Amino acid sequence: MKNIVILISGGGSNMAAIARAAQKEAWQEKRGLRIAAVISNQADAPGLALAKNLGLSTDVLSHKSFDSREAFDAALMACIDQHAPALVVLAGFMRILTPGFVQHYAGRLINIHPSLLPAFTGLNTHQRAIDAGCRVAGATVHQVTAELDHGAILAQAAVPVLPGDTAQTLAARVLTQEHLIFPQAVRSFF
Template sequence: MKNIVILISGRGSNMEAIVDTCASEQWPARIAAVVSNKASAGGLQFAASRGIVTAVLDHKAFETREAFDAELARVIDGYAPDLVVLAGFMRILTEGFVRHYEGRLINIHPSLLPAFPGLHTHQRAIEAGCKLAGATVHFVTPELDHGPIVAQAAVPVLSDDTEGSLSARVLKQEHVIYPRAVKWFVEDALTLRDGLVQHNTGEPQLVLGD
């Protein structure tokens, strides 16, 4: 039974998808805790309603990013995590924190990495004339929005798309690939070699959505 700790800063819709899928598919894992840097994060209420332990650590109470990350790691380690999942955790993590969880820290980013790291990914995809947009689940490395790719989902960029409409369609696919990627990790179904991630039985790591 593997322990999963999920970090959020807001409503945590990807966290909800992971929690629900873990329960419905009866993974050999449990959500040990949901941790947020904001007491107002809507996802905390959802987690508590499912009987999941929650914790809040306000980054504003710390003078430096390093001090916050050190305390955050101490809190997380109290739940003995096998996997730490970033689900809309809006903090740039220090190299020390990332190294501490190397190989067991994953994130989802709303673009087809390596394209469009950073913010405003959907608007940038539209402005660039991209015909596809999407999301990427990846292992976290010290370089922001990089790291070995676990899974991706792609949707077409429609001629009348706005940032909001494209974002909504991509988010729907995020709720498919993120639980799937977490399940693969839990089942020891992933192999990381030379910076590339492969599913051990060849299950598709790309989802094509509408």
Template sequence: MAASRTRVAVLVSGRGSNMAALIEAAKAPGYPAEIALVVSNRPDAGALKTAADAGIETAVIDHKAFGSKADFEAAVAERIEAADITLICLAGFMRVLSASFVERFAGRIVNIHPSLLPSYKGLDTHERALADGVRLHGCSVHIVSAELDAGPIVMQAAVPVLSDDTPQTLAARVLRSEHVIYPRALAALADGSARLVDGKVLFDTQAAPAEPLIWPTIG
């Protein structure tokens, strides 16, 4: 009998390009996670149609319909628990989760952030990176903690910052890397090869790169 796959819920607010990358990865034979539920706080989120077209169960829990953040999060939590979900992936979910919600699913909520954490937490990461003149920028998959963008890092990808970059061109380059590392990080968490131990994510095996990434190259 084939091993059961880890059931994953994805929380979205917009078009859900990272959600789509997770769905595509989960189609592969042997991928250890199943995207079982997509929840949006916005009824007009484009991600809902993408998920429905892929045959994935969807739910709309509009935060505007609740009198408090606590009531909204309680409804989201109940929907997730009713679906027997193990891991929760945030993919453009534009609501900051409360400490109580994070604690309810401690160590089980994963996020993708468009910077090399701990640098550039919060918003406008690409504009801030360009303003600071950094040569490498990137993205991070991390376990969600009560403090914003401060949880244990699972995986990162670095991209070069080009001399003619705008926030838009840099964002596009980073997004392509997000679509690569988010499915890989989810797979490692789902199959247990990456584990949260004493506040850090440890991998069973790691292969060191042949050489460091250096940018810009000269000559």
């Protein structure tokens, strides 16, 4: 059995899309893949209740309980490693990870980013795409490297930027595509 650990910080919609695909497509029975745990750095993350409702094991490790980013990442690695992950998935995990963390999971750490990388790394991607006059925007699943929002691209999906779009309307359209490509990318990883 190959274990997947998913990290979240908020609503968990991408985590749920992966979990629902895993259930619908019987990943455990047909592929030997299982979501071993969902871990959040936010105790009040709505995605934790969603994960529990999907029958997934959850854990919380608050970054606020640690004096440094390195100390948090070391504790997070220990928490993740209890599940012997073949893959660690960042599904809306809103923390910049230390190089040591990234190195520890090198080759088995993926993220989804709400832009067509390499364009618009970092935050506020939808507004930046609108401000730049882009005609298309989208989402990218990529391998995580020590450089923020870089790494090999595993999947992308594009959506049109429509006249009158706001960051919120564009984000909603991009999110529907994230829910399609992220489970596909996780499945294809194996």
